Structures are given as structure tokens and as C-alpha cells.
Amino acid sequence: MARHVCPWWLAYTFDNPLRRIFHKPEEIFFPYLREGMTAIDLGCGMGYFSIGMAKLVGESGKIISVDLQEKMLETLMQRARKAGVAHRITTLLCEDDNIGIHEAVDFALAFWMTHETQDELSFLQQVHAILKKSGKFLLAEPKGHVTAAEFKKTLSFAQKSGFNLIDSPIISLSHAALFEKNGDKPQPAPFFGLKE
Numbered sequence: 001m002a003r004h005v006c007p008w009w010l011a012y013t014f015d016n017p018l019r020r021i022f023h024k025p026e027e028i029f030f031p032y033l034r035e036g037m038t039a040i041d042l043g044c045g046m047g048y049f050s051i052g053m054a055k056l057v058g059e060s061g062k063i064i065s066v067d068l069q070e071k072m073l074e075t076l077m078q079r080a081r082k083a084g085v086a087h088r089i090t091t092l093l094c095e096d097d098n099i100g101i102h103e104a105v106d107f108a109l110a111f112w113m114t115h116e117t118q119d120e121l122s123f124l125q126q127v128h129a130i131l132k133k134s135g136k137f138l139l140a141e142p143k144g145h146v147t148a149a150e151f152k153k154t155l156s157f158a159q160k161s162g163f164n165l166i167d168s169p170i171i172s173l174s175h176a177a178l179f180e181k182n183g184d185k186p187q188p189a190p191f192f193g194l195k196e
């Protein structure tokens, strides 16, 4: 599919107060996040999920929010200050082909952004490298932009990068997959059916 990076102004079409009807961060992340954890929000946009995750990791936790666009990160921090969680969030302006962090994280999120990366396999290998052993990685792609066949290809790249697919959570408007990092070597890629 043609690559297209979501411009900051377009983000308001889905990242607005109505989004809570479809995506409740506390429900989506409750099974994976605990007090004190460090989590990364890749392609965080204006921070809808970074702020939700910052509430779940508590005062001793930390969220690293990474995006290509400075305007996204600026808006995220304004919102985080309003929500009283700015001190739990660190932002990082990354390069297109380089996440640019070396800190190990307990949980990684790539929500509606993997299809925008230049090289999905390289991106997923970088996510694998920064995750702690047994860390979880939630990948969600928008059904409106990504076909089931394209998502399946992304899953195969994730498995090639060493991730084990452990669940296919139901998330509104999304194809979603939960991965676990079990070791440093890529695992054989078993077939997993997708929940539609």
C-alpha cells in the first residue's frame, strides 16, 4: 500500500472527545500495565494513549512518547499538563527509520502507525530490541486503511522479528495483535487466524 504519514491537523478527526466511545485506554491497557512500569507509545500522535497509559503506570511509572512530528509532541505535552501527568511522560522526536531509544521497556504500543513506517520489518525489529524479556507489544492498525491481508503481512514481519503472537484482542475499528518477547532469537512463525 502507498505510504502516508498522518499530518498533525488530520489527527483531530479521530483524536477528539468522541474517541472515548470507541477507545477507552483504561480498558485496552488494564491487562498489560501496572504501577511502576515503563511503556513506550510509538507514533504517539497527540498523545491520546500516552495520557491514558500514564494514569495506569502511576507516580513511579514512566511513558516514553515517540513521534516523527514535533507538532504532535507539543500538543501531547499541552494535553498531558492539563491532565496532570506531564511529569510521567518523556517525549522523543524520532527519525523516520530510527526509533532512537535504547532504554528497555516493559510494554510497547504501536497504535494505527505501523503502516505509516518506511520499513515495517526494520521498525518491528527495533521494537523487539527495546522490549524487556517477557515484555508485551500491542500492535493495532486501522481497518479503514489496512486490509486483513496487509495486516497478516505485518504479523509475519513481527514474528520474523522474534515476537510470539499470544492474543488477538478485540479493539474497535482495528486489527489488533498482542505479542510477547520470549527471547532474543526469532521464533518460527506459526499460523494464527485473525479475529475480524
Ligand SMILES: C[S@@+](CC[C@H](N)C(=O)[O-])C[C@H]1O[C@@H](n2cnc3c(N)ncnc32)[C@H](O)[C@@H]1O
Residues within 6 Å of the ligand: 005, 006, 011, 015, 042, 043, 044, 045, 046, 047, 048, 049, 066, 067, 068, 069, 072, 094, 095, 096, 097, 110, 111, 112, 113, 116, 117, 118
Ligand atoms: C494515525 S496517527 C496515530 C497516532 C496515535 N497512535 C493515536 O492512535 O492517536 C500515526 C502517527 O504515527 C506517526 N509516525 C508515522 N511514522 C512514524 C515513524 N516511523 N516513527 C514514529 N512515528 C511515526 C505519525 O507522525 C502520526 O503521529
